[in-house]
Amino acid sequence: MALSLHACILLLKEHHLLKSSAVQSDVDTDMTGIAYDSRKVSGPTLFFCKGNHFRPIYLSMAKDNGATTYVAEKPYVEGNGMNALIVVNITKAMAILAAAFYDFPQDDLFVIAFTGTKGKTTSAYFTRGILEEAHPKHVALFSTIDRIVGPNPDQRFKSDLTTPESVDLFHDMRAAVDNGMTHLVMEVSSQAYLRNRVFGLSFDVGFFLNITPDHIGPNEHPTFANYLHNKLQLVVNSRQVVLNAETEHFDEVYAAATTTTYPDSIYLYASTNFKPQRDDIEIDFRFDSQTLNTTYSQFQLIPVTDKAAALNVGGQYQLSLIGDFNESNATAAIIGAGLAGVDGAKAMPGIRQVTIPGRMEHLAIPGHGTVYVDYAHNYGGMKALLHFLKAEYHDPRMAVVVGSPGDKGVSRRPGFSKVLNEYATTAYLTTDDPGFEDPAKIAAEIDAGIDHDQVQVETILDRREAIQTAIEASRDGDVVVVAAKGADPYQKVRGIDTPWPTDMAVVKEVAANLAQA
Numbered sequence: 001m002a003l004s005l006h007a008c009i010l011l012l013k014e015h016h017l018l019k020s021s022a023v024q025s026d027v028d029t030d031m032t033g034i035a036y037d038s039r040k041v042s043g044p045t046l047f048f049c050k051g052n053h054f055r056p057i058y059l060s061m062a063k064d065n066g067a068t069t070y071v072a073e074k075p076y077v078e079g080n081g082m083n084a085l086i087v088v089n090i091t092k093a094m095a096i097l098a099a100a101f102y103d104f105p106q107d108d109l110f111v112i113a114f115t116g117t118k119g120k121t122t123s124a125y126f127t128r129g130i131l132e133e134a135h136p137k138h139v140a141l142f143s144t145i146d147r148i149v150g151p152n153p154d155q156r157f158k159s160d161l162t163t164p165e166s167v168d169l170f171h172d173m174r175a176a177v178d179n180g181m182t183h184l185v186m187e188v189s190s191q192a193y194l195r196n197r198v199f200g201l202s203f204d205v206g207f208f209l210n211i212t213p214d215h216i217g218p219n220e221h222p223t224f225a226n227y228l229h230n231k232l233q234l235v236v237n238s239r240q241v242v243l244n245a246e247t248e249h250f251d252e253v254y255a256a257a258t259t260t261t262y263p264d265s266i267y268l269y270a271s272t273n274f275k276p277q278r279d280d281i282e283i284d285f286r287f288d289s290q291t292l293n294t295t296y297s298q299f300q301l302i303p304v305t306d307k308a309a310a311l312n313v314g315g316q317y318q319l320s321l322i323g324d325f326n327e328s329n330a331t332a333a334i335i336g337a338g339l340a341g342v343d344g345a346k347a348m349p350g351i352r353q354v355t356i357p358g359r360m361e362h363l364a365i366p367g368h369g370t371v372y373v374d375y376a377h378n379y380g381g382m383k384a385l386l387h388f389l390k391a392e393y394h395d396p397r398m399a400v401v402v403g404s405p406g407d408k409g410v411s412r413r414p415g416f417s418k419v420l421n422e423y424a425t426t427a428y429l430t431t432d433d434p435g436f437e438d439p440a441k442i443a444a445e446i447d448a449g450i451d452h453d454q455v456q457v458e459t460i461l462d463r464r465e466a467i468q469t470a471i472e473a474s475r476d477g478d479v480v481v482v483a484a485k486g487a488d489p490y491q492k493v494r495g496i497d498t499p500w501p502t503d504m505a506v507v508k509e510v511a512a513n514l515a516q517a
């Protein structure tokens, strides 16, 4: 892969991003590397000076490592002797140049993208499950959990971000194309739009699943309006759009979709008993829950309009991944697969086998009820989970082990207090990615909102001990929920990912010890 300085200048001009340029070398010479991290520069590289914690010494380091051109929002003396491209917006420039450097890999992939406060990872996994049934070993995935860029085990790796920085995104898209992938299913976070990680990218299909307040705080979105605005960008930038008609703020979402997409290419779905608030829209697909239990769920997908029927995905579906909210996620995924040309005959077996690390994993422990490990980590997710379990287990005693992360998502703390008041018998407040905050202080903030007449509370900061105590105290018929970390194999503590065996590994360890006792 390579890009010349001349091509960079033309692209930046075309997008009205170039403020000035200082050229020191032949503009036609190719740069063979692209990087925003000086530690990753080697040879003639295009280097981006970006980020809240960017320091000019990184540019010196990049230059020492061979970078020949830098892109920045202002000139740096450390870049003297290099070509300089001074731009209006560094993250937009980075996305535009990264796409060109990797030769526009999106053009060789059918890209399906999901946004929403809850259900992105689940819907993405469901979609990939179906597409893999139709196109085995040809479906890439960029999710919060992992990134899959090829068919071999060494082409699957853990994600650091839900949606990677643009340079990494286009790098991984290129790898996917070169590894023979024809489809890409990806999650697009609101942060990705705020930070221009997907700037300039058009998606073949874009989904809006739902929105509830989350990710609002100093390091994320300043306001809910900003959060919504960024989430809406996905439907503005997609050629075909699929919307959950039951989402909050539906009117804004639909209006955003219609700014760039004709209604013929917009698909709406909802459960059978949902009544739209307006009469100028038609629901294209309805889903009707038939069986919901703790082993599997079954629902009917009903195409209502002609354009829905044309996708040929109606019928009866079974899911191994339990939870009523997953029927909505599955409906979205099936429509997405339909738009990619896959019919119900492939979708049905494809989706049935999907399981997801850290989502609705459960273990029955003789004498101690059933333990659920789930990634629910805000009010909406936790409410959906606890509501489902309360109904399925007929109002059991419910113990919830939960903590809230430091440095972000501060609104989750009162959200947890509220949901615990609504559903929990006992709350074990513990540590979850405290970052630079004191986990005891975070637990105290959750505790402050709990009604102690309703819910018994124990604060046990050691997460292993909290899980063990909750399980040991539970009895047959009880439900223990270990929430919010899912399958995370680390605790983020003071900038360091401290290894954590995963919640389910600890649950199994406790179960084994109880069996031996």
Ligand SMILES: CC(=O)N[C@H]1[C@@H](OP(=O)(O)OP(=O)(O)OC[C@H]2O[C@@H](n3ccc(=O)[nH]c3=O)[C@H](O)[C@@H]2O)O[C@H](CO)[C@@H](O)[C@@H]1O[C@H](C)C(=O)N[C@@H](C)C(=O)N[C@H](CCC(=O)O)C(=O)O
Residues within 6 Å of the ligand: 036, 037, 038, 039, 050, 051, 052, 053, 054, 055, 058, 160, 161, 162, 163, 164, 165, 189, 190, 191, 192, 195, 215, 219, 220
């Ligand atoms: C707020 C935010 O999005 N921050 C991301 C952003 O940080 P930044 O641009 O400010 O960069 P920085 O970390 O301050 O570092 C400055 C720059 O110096 C460079 N550097 C650093 C050291 C060195 O020796 N040499 C060098 O060149 C770094 O590569 C970087 O480019 O770019 C970094 C990569 O360069 C990301 O790791 C970082 O994500 C942080 C860790 C994060 O937690 N982000 C969260 C909020 C996030 O993006 N979450 C969403 C999901 C949530 C949602 O649904 O909205 C996601 O998509 O994952």
Ligand SMILES: Nc1ncnc2c1ncn2[C@@H]1O[C@H](COP(=O)(O)OP(=O)(O)OP(=O)(O)O)[C@@H](O)[C@H]1O
Residues within 6 Å of the ligand: 116, 117, 118, 119, 120, 121, 122, 123, 144, 162, 187, 209, 210, 325, 326, 328, 329, 358, 359, 360, 374, 375, 376, 377, 380, 381, 382, 384, 385
């Ligand atoms: N459609 C939904 N509505 C409400 N809650 C849901 C829905 N789908 C999943 N959940 C709950 O939210 C949790 C997270 O689901 P998932 O990982 O699919 O969401 P996500 O959008 O990828 O989340 P995040 O952006 O926080 O990584 C699940 O473990 C489940 O408890």
